[in-house]
Structure formats: C-alpha cells, structure tokens
Amino acid sequence: MKSSRRGLRTRKPRQRRSRQTVEAILDAVVRILKREGFDSVTTNRIAEVAGVSIGSLYQYFPDKKAIFVALHARHLEHIDRVIQSTLVEHASSRLDTLLGAMVDAMIEAHLDDPELYELLATEVPHGADGAKHFAERLHSVFRLALASRAQELKESRDLDSLSFVVAHMVESLCHGALSRRPPGMSLRDAKTQIVRALMAYLRA
Amino acid sequence: MKSSRRGLRTRKPRQRRSRQTVEAILDAVVRILKREGFDSVTTNRIAEVAGVSIGSLYQYFPDKKAIFVALHARHLEHIDRVIQSTLVEHASSRLDTLLGAMVDAMIEAHLDDPELYELLATEVPHGADGAKHFAERLHSVFRLALASRAQELKESRDLDSLSFVVAHMVESLCHGALSRRPPGMSLRDAKTQIVRALMAYLRA
Amino acid sequence: MKSSRRGLRTRKPRQRRSRQTVEAILDAVVRILKREGFDSVTTNRIAEVAGVSIGSLYQYFPDKKAIFVALHARHLEHIDRVIQSTLVEHASSRLDTLLGAMVDAMIEAHLDDPELYELLATEVPHGADGAKHFAERLHSVFRLALASRAQELKESRDLDSLSFVVAHMVESLCHGALSRRPPGMSLRDAKTQIVRALMAYLRA
Amino acid sequence: MKSSRRGLRTRKPRQRRSRQTVEAILDAVVRILKREGFDSVTTNRIAEVAGVSIGSLYQYFPDKKAIFVALHARHLEHIDRVIQSTLVEHASSRLDTLLGAMVDAMIEAHLDDPELYELLATEVPHGADGAKHFAERLHSVFRLALASRAQELKESRDLDSLSFVVAHMVESLCHGALSRRPPGMSLRDAKTQIVRALMAYLRA
DNA sequence: CATGAATGAGTGTTCATTCAT
C-alpha cells in the first residue's frame, strides 16, 4: 500500500498541477465572462487571468472551443455528482422525500453562483450534444429512481415516459425557480410547488 | 387623389421592401447556420446569401449582434403569436382542451423547422434578457388562461405559482418532446404525457 | 441693356444658388471639423450638415479631395483679398504704415475664427502646391509694395530677397501671434514687435 | 557576473530590436508616402514594407494615428537635437555666429531629405499640439541663447518677445529657404538674408 | 438637376494559434 501510494505520489503532483491549471483556466473564463463580458473572453486574456502563459493554455486545450466544452462539462459533472449522491443517499426514502431532496440538491448546486448557469446557457456556445447528453443523464437517474419505487406508482405507467417528464420538469423548474420565479414567490414556495407537480404527475 | 395614391405607393413598397430585406437577412443567417456552421456566419457571407450588399445590411442592423437579437426576436414572436391565438381560439374550451391545444400549438410551431430551435438555443448567442422576457410572456399567457378558469381549480391555489409552473412545464416539455424524447415515445405519446402532467398538477 | 440684364438674371440666380451651395458645403466641413473632428468629415455627413443631398454635393465637387482644395482656396482667397486691398489702400502711405496695416489686416482676417487656420493647416490635407502658391502670392504682393518704395530702402538691396524674407516673416509671425504668442504678450505687443522686426530688416 | 551579463544581453537586444522595428515602421511610412502617395499608407502596407507582420505593428502602436504622431515626433526630435547641440557648441560664440550656426543647422537638418518635411507638413495629419509643442521648444532654446547674451542686446528689450520673434523667423525662413526661395536665390544667399534679418531685429 | 438608397472595395484591427527559445 505504501509503495503504491509512493508510486502515485510522483505522478499525482503532476496530475494535480494539471488539474489545478485546467481549473484555473476554466475559472478565468467564468471570471472574465462575469466581469468583462463574452467578447473579452479571448484565449490570451484567459491565459493572463488564469496566470498561465498562452503557450501553456494550448498544452491543456487543443483550441478555444475545447475550453468551452470543458467548462460546460465541469458544470454538468458537478450537477451530476450532486444528483447522483442524492439518489444514493435516499436509496430507501419514500418517493416524495427523494424528489424533494433532488430538487433541493439541484437548487443548492446552483445557489453558490446563481448567475453562472444563465451565463453558461445564454452566452457560452455549447453544441447541442452537450445539452442532449445532460438530459439523457438526468433521464437515466430518474429512471433508476422510479424503477426501484415501482410499488409507489400505478403499474400501468411507462417508466420511460415518467422519467422523461420528471427529468425535464426538475431541470426546467429548478432553473426557473432560481432566476425567473415571480416576485412574491420564495425559493421554498417554488420547491413546494415543484415537488407537488412531480408527485401529482407520478400519482395521476 | 392620384397623387395621394402615388404617395402611398412609393411609401408602402419601401416598407415592404425593408421588411423583405430584413427577412432575407435573417433567413440567410439560418441557412448559413445549418449548411456551413456558426463560424461561417460572417456579416459579409450573410449579405451575400441574403442577396444584399454588405452596405445595405448595415443600413438595417447597427452591428452583427443586432442580427442575432432580431433572429431570436423573430422566433419568439412567432411562438408568441401562435400561443396567443390559441389562447383566444379556446377562450371557452375546458382547461384540458386548452392545454392540449397549447401543447399542440407549441409543438407544431417548431415542427416546420425542428432543428432551428436547437440551433438558436445552442449556437446563436442571446443575452439572458431575451430568454427572461419570453418566460415572462409565457407566464402571462398562462396566468390569463388560468384566471378565467378559476372554477376548474381549487380555490386555495395561488395563480402566480400555478402559471409559473405551467409555463415552465409547457416550454421545457415541448422542446424536450421535439428533440430529446426517448426512443419509442411518439410525439403523440409525449403530448399525452405533457397534458396529463399539467392537469395532474392543476388538479392536485 | 435690358435684354442683357435679363439674360444675366436667368443665369445669375443659378450661379448664386451654386455659390450658396458651395459655400454651405465648405461651411459644413468647417463646422464638422470643429464640432466632431476630422474623422467625422465624411462626404455624407458634409452633405447632411450642409443641407444638401449627397448627390448634389457630387454635382459641385468631383470628389472629396476637391472639397478640401476648395476650402483651402477659399481661405487663401480671403486673405489674398484683404492683403491686396490693404496694399491698394495704403498705396501712398509710408513703408512702416503700410507694413503695420498689412500685419493688422493679416491678424484681423484670422480674428473672426482664430482656430480655423490651425485646423486647416494641421488637420485638413492640402497638397504642397497650395502652400507654395500662397507663398508666391504673398511674395508678389510684398515685392510690389517694396518696389514702389525703393527710395525708402538702400539701393543695394535685392528686391526678391527682401520680399521673400518679408513675406515669410509676416505670415509666420502673424500666425504665431494669433495662436502661439507667449503668455503676457498681447496682440498689440506682438504687432509692434512684428513691424519693428520688418522695418529693422528693411533698413539694415 | 556572467549571469548578469547574460541578463543584460537578453534584454538589450530586445530593446534594440524594438527600436529597430519602430524605426522600420516609420521609415516604411515615409517610403510609401514618397513612392505611392498618402492614400497607399495603409497599416497593412506599412507592415509589409517595414517587413513586420501587421500583428507586430499593432504591438508597437495602438492605432494608425499613433504611427503618424510618432513620425512627427521623430522628425521634431531630430531637429530638436540638432538645434540643442548647436546651442551648446556655440555657447561662447558671438550672437551673429550662433544665429548663423542655428540657421545652418536647421537647414542642414532638412537637407538630407528635403521633400520629407513638406510631406510631413502637408500630407500627414498632425494634431495642432505637435506644432505648438515644437514652437515652444524652439522658443525656449532661443530664450536661453539670448538670455546669456544680454550684453549684446539693448537692455530695454523683453526676452520673451525677442525669442518669440526669433524662433518664428528661424523656423519659417529656413523652411521657406529650402522649398520656396525665389529662383535666383541660393541657399547661401538665403542664409545671409535670414541672419541679417535676425540681427537687424535684435539690434534695433 | 436633385435625390438618397444602394453599392462593395477596401480598411483598421483582432485574436486564435504557433514555435523558437
């Protein structure tokens, strides 16, 4: 065990440095995006703000688009991780508890930087693939969640249909709750409504 | 009288020409976007494909961004028109009929060019304002639709909450139905599920 | 006589209109130059400010450069006229009186718009010919002025040399007096010095 | 020691290279101006003729205007240097000798490229500031020159007035001598007249 | 003659990318 950790150590620092550099670059993009707008997101400025040379930047990313892809991927992976761990944590909870937790997780995951998602969605180009891929992930997660709770659902319902609808509702309503909820509606209110809508559909 | 008609004649064609030119330019963007990709959408290429001179293009749009804004606006206005006329047409229909019609309208509005919406959403930069504005329009429409059907809803429900949820569900699920529905699910199936989800929520 | 006047009448209004239009155009250039800077002096803007159509502008000037040439010519002709009438007015004055009058005329000619000359000289392109031509005019004027006052000069002096020096001194010192005289020196002081310098040279 | 020399070596060449590149660019402007006319002076052509990439050109100059400013500044600095070293060289010469040397210096400074000055003055845009600044420099130089020769002047004379007049006379007459002297007048003749005029004024 | 919409060649400038050090 020790030796294996040693073996890793000589490699890991490099990998860790790489990871840090990549993170620094992605963070730089976000920072520029917020402070100076999309037009200022040039590769040279990214490198400058990230504190690396433009040459190094191109060691980590083949071209500019790859940076945006990575940025979206990082965001999506973050959500993915949160969603997935919520799924596992509530493996044996009742359906409404699970859905509540899911909605909470989704909202909380965006709460540390509420404007970032808007920015990513509206300003940073992202091939349709990315969005589709994420939708499929979410679909899978909810399919899994619902499959193991078949007893709480009418047996006549098609699992694919249910998870398709649920996944879209969760994504759309959580984002809406964060940035477009009507004045007078709190985040708590929003969450209550979202879960109510989800449960109403699943029990219909 | 003659002269007054002349006066009109010389004006209207111009307005019509203007409108046509603007349309030609926006269509050109769409065509290039589909055939050559976003990177080929240069102002010179737009002008070329639209069959106008680059100078004329800049007589109609102050800069490149304005073209994208107009393109999004055109799309949103189209949807808006469709949604609104559906609302009016079904002024006296029952709620489920209205919602079914709304979903139909939304889907049909995208059906003539299914990939366009994806392209607009993912490739063409659009300030967050546009999206927010559209969300608010949709919210208003559904608020109106639900307000006049208070008797079909439990009186305890808050109209803003309801329309917030419904608007988001309709938008997200219709788009999802068009481009991300699971294999094996038809558009008809999707529509059925969407309406079922909407009604379940509203009746819950 | 009558008929000839008639003949003139039908023509003159046109010539007068032409002249007015040309003046309006040149005035527009000056106005734009002062208010918006040289970069804003475009043919379209000139036409706009002059209150004529761009098409008309090109009826009076073959191209943009011609406008600048005309503008310089107008200024130079103005000075020329002033200088020449001063020469005539003081045909029988003593030399120092004449020179004083010349300096006065030169300065007064610029006094109604002191910054215009700077602008013309520094911002508006003017082929070297224009400057040379003006220098020659001035040279001629002073040659004439000095020739008829040979008795006030030492006979040994070469008239060309004298007028060359005098012409340059007058031009340079008058412009300098207007825009670059040291703080504490009034225009009157400047004039006194200029005349003193001229007379000293001529009597040396 | 070695390393410190290395440190210097790697720096100095860069500074020298920078200077050389800037010079190459300014020289390119002059060359194009003479050979192809002002309209051909485009940034891309400048870069081409200077043998640098357009990108590099923009590393040295923020925009096109800055190139013209630098070009004028280079010329003015050259004159300035010549004038100043003449002043120092003749620190203890008599006034007429000094003025003669000044006129010589001024003329010689333009003699290597007589048409350049005309071109700069007539074709290359130059904010009035540049001219004013140069005039002030010249004024200062002559103020200094005259101040230390108070004994050669009548004590009643105001130093500012004298240097104002002298500076303008030198500049204007030297330029005139170079490009507008009457036929039959040699450069030597011109110089004689200029010095005579200067001395006459100062002794008057 | 007047108009001003239309033209499109040509410009200044940017910025993704490379590569010698």
Add this chain to the structure above:
DNA sequence: AATGAATGAACACTCATTCAT
C-alpha cells in the same frame, strides 16, 4: 514543459461614389 513574441488570416464595418428614379 513553459514561455510569450510573432504571425497573418480573417473579420466587422465604413464611406466615397454611383445611378435609377
């Protein structure tokens, strides 16, 4: 691996000029 000066293709946009009405 890191650097960052250098590159130059490509772009958005302007504006002098034309010509159909």
